[in-house]
Every structure is written in C-alpha cells, then in structure tokens.
Amino acid sequence: MTNTDSIGFVCGTKGDSVSFLVSKNIGLSFGQIVRIDSGERNFYARVVNSESSSTLETIEQLREAEGKEAFGPYSAYRSVEAILFLEKRGDTLHSPTFNPNYRDRVYAATDEDCSILKLSGELEIGCLRSEDHILSSVGINIEAIPRMMGMFGMTGSGKTNTELIINAQLIDNSPRTVALIYDFAGQLLEGKEIKTQRGLKDHPLFHSKVQFYSAQDGKMAVGLSTILPGKLETIFPDIQPPQKRLAWALYRHFGADWIQSARELYHNEGNVGVRAQKVVVEALMQKLSSLSSDLFPASNYSFVESVLQNICKGITCLIDISGLRSEDQNRIVCLSASAVPEHFKRMWEDNFEEWRKLPTLLITLEEAHEFLDPNKPRTIFSDIALTYRKYRVGLNAVTPRPSRINFDVFAELWTKVIMKTELKKDRLYLTENTRTWSTVKQK
Ligand SMILES: Nc1ncnc2c1ncn2[C@@H]1O[C@H](COP(=O)(O)OP(=O)(O)O)[C@@H](O)[C@H]1O
Ligand SMILES: [Mg+2]
Structure with missing residues (x-):
C-alpha cells in the first residue's frame, strides 16, 4: 500500500481502541491520523493518547540515570492509543467492522490516505498534518452546508480565523453560496488584530458581494x-x-x-x-x-428586508452586533435569522423553481450556546438545525461551551470543527457525543 516506513506496531486492541508501540524519534502528535495495515483491510485511527515508560524496576532506572549501569535499548518504550474510525477493504470504505491484530504495522497517513479519506472539499479549511508534514487540503463540500456544522474552542483557539476562512470561500462561490454572519465581537470586518490580520473587507469581492450592517451607522434599524x-x-x-x-x-x-x-x-x-x-x-x-429608539425607531423601514433581498441575490450579509446590550443582540439576531430561513422554506413550498435558484445559505452564529441552551426559551436556531436541511439552509454554531448546546441540536451538527477547549465538562461532552474527528492545520 505504501513505500514509507511503518512508525510502529499494534500491541493490543480492545473494541475500537488500538494501542501501538512506536519506534524512537517518531514525530507523532495528538489528533494525528494513522493507518494500520491488517491483512486485506486497512484501518484508519486517530491518536488520542500516549504514554511512555520503562520496563525496568525503579532502582534499575535510578542506576541507569546515574550512568552506573546500562540496560540496552529496549528498556524504554512509548505506547500510543488511537481510536478506529474507518475501515477500507478493497475499494469500499465503511465504519470499522472489526479491529486490527497484534503486531499489525502502523503508518503515518500519506497523501494517498488523504484522498482515500476524501478529506478535500470545495470550501477549503486547511491541510491535514501528519507527523511533521503538511499533506493535501481538507475542506467541506457545498452540499454539506445544510447538514449543519459546529465550531468549538476556547477564546484564542482560532474560531474567528476559521469563520473568516469559510465565509471568504462562500463569498468566492457566490451566487451558488451565500453567508449570513452574526459577529458579536466586531472582528470579522477588519480582522481581530487590525494591523496584522485581514478581515472580510479585504476580500477582493467585498464591494460587490458583501453588505455590512452595524448599529453604529444606523443601518440596523427595525422600524x-x-x-x-x-x-x-x-x-x-x-x-x-x-x-x-x-x-x-x-x-x-x-x-x-x-x-x-x-x-x-x-x-x-x-x-x-x-x-x-x-x-x-x-x-x-x-x-x-423597553425597545430602544435607536434600534427600533418609529418608521416603516426594516434592515431585515434588506438582508433578505441581499441573501437571495447571493450577497453575503455581515451583521456586527458588538457593543449592543445583550437583549438587543438577541432581538436583532432572532428577528433577522427567522426572516431569512422562513423565506427559503416558503419558496420551497410555494415556488420550487424559484427556490432552486436561491443560493445555499450558511448562517454563522457566534455565542451559539446563548441561543441553543436547553434551559433557555427555544429560538429559531434549534428549528433551523433540526428542520431546515431540505431548504438548503445551514447553521454554523460557534461556541466555547459545546456542552451548553441542546443535545438534539448537537446531534444534527454533522461537521464539527473541534479546537482546544478549556473545561473538562465540554471535552467530555465532545468525546461522548462525537464519533471521530481529524486535525487540520489551518491556512
Ligand atoms: N491557523 C492559525 N495559524 C496561526 N495563527 C492563528 C490561526 N488561527 C488563529 N490564529 C491566531 O490566534 C489568535 C486567536 O485566534 P481567533 O481566531 O481570534 O480565536 P477565537 O475566535 O477562538 O478567540 C489570533 O491572534 C489569530 O491570529
Ligand atoms: Mg473569536
């Protein structure tokens, strides 16, 4: 299957968990994908844990450390735990039906494995990292947008950056795709660090394919x-x-x-x-x-109508709600987010041919836990995640607190981008409710 050397061999399996011993100086990392060749089958697994130890007694270890005695090269070892997620037999790929055998050889994923795993997609997020190499691209297909997605990670883990990468490509693919983005921290227009980072306003199509709404310029009023x-x-x-x-x-x-x-x-x-x-x-x-006169003036103009018209034409709408009181943020988000998907649904029901001309929509929602918390009143976003798939409306629920996302909604988020999380509770929720995921080196 491959010319590259193996990185180790299987020393034990249990269910979908595989342990293997690795040779010295192997540049493995957590999250890396490995391939295990097992007779006619190849298994793919993700590294989740590692342990290194010695076969020696403590006293022997101390003597060796002091240089008083040498016990040869086999006194220390590193074992790695990986979780199986895919099996390949001939040309067919499926969930593992069995597990590898003792002594099967383990390999770092190669470019060929990358294409077998079908990791590339029209909306490119980054590249697969394997050992110290950067392999081919990893992305999401446009058809996968309505299957909903989630991005989870603590502050500073790279959520905003990933949002920028995905949304920039939705703009590139306009009018096949369009984005509706709720920016709570006001970082997507110009980038977070204005001097060093770029934002959507630096996109070459910004002036023709993006409309920016912000409370500051009075463009966000709901009459x-x-x-x-x-x-x-x-x-x-x-x-x-x-x-x-x-x-x-x-x-x-x-x-x-x-x-x-x-x-x-x-x-x-x-x-x-x-x-x-x-x-x-x-x-x-x-x-x-309690409706503030800045956002809710006495008029018959509503920015929601403008958002709807733009989205239908494939013009991405970036709605900056930073600086608003949190009740107002929720009101603006829910009012506009309900109008757009409702229109997609109505068109599907009343005018299917016109609906087919609509772009595929991805709604990026930061602070998603505020809108999908099972302990808070239901919002339009749980309906979107649960029932708007067939109307080609997708939700990207972005949050540092995945465990606060309603269980049924979480199960519908088929594409999960998982970054570093702070709280154990969130990590447990992710591992218990996610089958597998891959590491991506972002652009
Ligand atoms: N793929 C990446 N490579 C290098 N630096 C990154 C990457 N993604 C994010 N960063 C940097 O990390 C910092 C935090 O990223 P950000 O996307 O704002 O995270 P979050 O939205 O989760 O708080 C920023 O300074 C950003 O420039
Ligand atoms: Mg952010």
Whole structure:
C-alpha cells in the first residue's frame, strides 16, 4: 500500500481502541491520523493518547540515570492509543467492522490516505498534518452546508480565523453560496488584530458581494411599524398568551402603527384604548417601552428586508452586533435569522423553481450556546438545525461551551470543527457525543 516506513506496531486492541508501540524519534502528535495495515483491510485511527515508560524496576532506572549501569535499548518504550474510525477493504470504505491484530504495522497517513479519506472539499479549511508534514487540503463540500456544522474552542483557539476562512470561500462561490454572519465581537470586518490580520473587507469581492450592517451607522434599524404581533415572541421570548392576545387586539384597532399609538396613548392617558386586564396591559407596555429608539425607531423601514433581498441575490450579509446590550443582540439576531430561513422554506413550498435558484445559505452564529441552551426559551436556531436541511439552509454554531448546546441540536451538527477547549465538562461532552474527528492545520 505504501513505500514509507511503518512508525510502529499494534500491541493490543480492545473494541475500537488500538494501542501501538512506536519506534524512537517518531514525530507523532495528538489528533494525528494513522493507518494500520491488517491483512486485506486497512484501518484508519486517530491518536488520542500516549504514554511512555520503562520496563525496568525503579532502582534499575535510578542506576541507569546515574550512568552506573546500562540496560540496552529496549528498556524504554512509548505506547500510543488511537481510536478506529474507518475501515477500507478493497475499494469500499465503511465504519470499522472489526479491529486490527497484534503486531499489525502502523503508518503515518500519506497523501494517498488523504484522498482515500476524501478529506478535500470545495470550501477549503486547511491541510491535514501528519507527523511533521503538511499533506493535501481538507475542506467541506457545498452540499454539506445544510447538514449543519459546529465550531468549538476556547477564546484564542482560532474560531474567528476559521469563520473568516469559510465565509471568504462562500463569498468566492457566490451566487451558488451565500453567508449570513452574526459577529458579536466586531472582528470579522477588519480582522481581530487590525494591523496584522485581514478581515472580510479585504476580500477582493467585498464591494460587490458583501453588505455590512452595524448599529453604529444606523443601518440596523427595525422600524416599529414593521413589527407584527406575531414577531413579539421572537423579540420577547418570555411573553405570555394574554399579552399576545392584547397585542393582536391593538393591531386590529390601530393598524401597522399599533406599537407607537399604544405607547403614546398609554403615556398620555394611562390606557391603551382597548379593554384588557390592567396587569396584562402593564406587562405588555413595559415590554414595548423597553425597545430602544435607536434600534427600533418609529418608521416603516426594516434592515431585515434588506438582508433578505441581499441573501437571495447571493450577497453575503455581515451583521456586527458588538457593543449592543445583550437583549438587543438577541432581538436583532432572532428577528433577522427567522426572516431569512422562513423565506427559503416558503419558496420551497410555494415556488420550487424559484427556490432552486436561491443560493445555499450558511448562517454563522457566534455565542451559539446563548441561543441553543436547553434551559433557555427555544429560538429559531434549534428549528433551523433540526428542520431546515431540505431548504438548503445551514447553521454554523460557534461556541466555547459545546456542552451548553441542546443535545438534539448537537446531534444534527454533522461537521464539527473541534479546537482546544478549556473545561473538562465540554471535552467530555465532545468525546461522548462525537464519533471521530481529524486535525487540520489551518491556512
Ligand atoms: N491557523 C492559525 N495559524 C496561526 N495563527 C492563528 C490561526 N488561527 C488563529 N490564529 C491566531 O490566534 C489568535 C486567536 O485566534 P481567533 O481566531 O481570534 O480565536 P477565537 O475566535 O477562538 O478567540 C489570533 O491572534 C489569530 O491570529
Ligand atoms: Mg473569536
């Protein structure tokens, strides 16, 4: 199968776990992919653990360390644990149906293995690292976007960089693909370190294929007259049914200007012109008065409409919500994120031919745990992850806290980009709920 030398041999197997002893001076690393040749089969496994030790008694080790006695080259060893994830037999690839045998030879993955594993894809993320070599490219196919993805890693682990790499390629592939990006830290336009890093504004197609929205330039307003009572649940996840009924009554009474009219009347006369229980009126009016006038001015313009039109044309929308209060961030994110996928769904149902012309959409959501936490009210994002696959809408849930992502949603994130995580709880959640993953050296 290969001309390269083996890096070691199998010294034990148990289920999908393989231990092997490695020869001296082998540049293995955690996460590396290895191939094990076992008769007619080749197994692929990922290095998850390593241990080095001596076969000598402590006293002999001490004597050897002092140079008083030499015990030969076989007194020390390094064993490595790897988890099997794929088996190749002839030309067919499948999940392992068995495991390797004692003494089977282990090899570092080669370029040929890379092509067997089909790691390359239209959206290139980086290259496979094997020993000290950089092998061929690793990427995601456009068809895989609606199968949902997740990126997990602590601050500084490279999430923003990976988001930039993927989204830049979605822009390259426009109008076949398009991106809707929620930037919580304001780092994607210009890069995190403005002097040394590049951001989406440095993309050659930025001026024709990207629209930037930010609260600072007033482009992110949602006019009050564009908010129908049906949207209140998106803005106020804790709203109760009596308040919703009152909102509909106000809408029927005042029309599109219902929020403004009710707010003015309540301010001047202490009532809203529609009969309702005082507590319900108070609860609803408190919510409606909490909408800040910068983001929710009295107008009939909504940036959500502009986002929707751009996305349909293949123009990527970068929405910078840094600096906003967290309630406002949630409102802006949920309002715009529900309108776009809903449109894709409606087109699929009502006008299939037009739907086919729509680009494949990837929504990048930072702080994804805030929107997919099982202990918080459900948001549009769990619906997207669970049911929007067939409409060609994909979600990229980016978070340092994967264990706070609702279990059902996590299972739907088929592409997982796993970086270094801080908390043991998150690492356990990832290992227990992920079958296998590969290491990628990013561009
Ligand atoms: N593939 C990479 N190679 C080299 N440096 C990187 C890479 N990815 C990220 N970095 C650097 O690491 C730092 C943190 O990366 P960033 O993407 O902002 O992480 P996060 O969003 O997870 O906090 C940045 O200074 C960035 O330039
Ligand atoms: Mg970041």
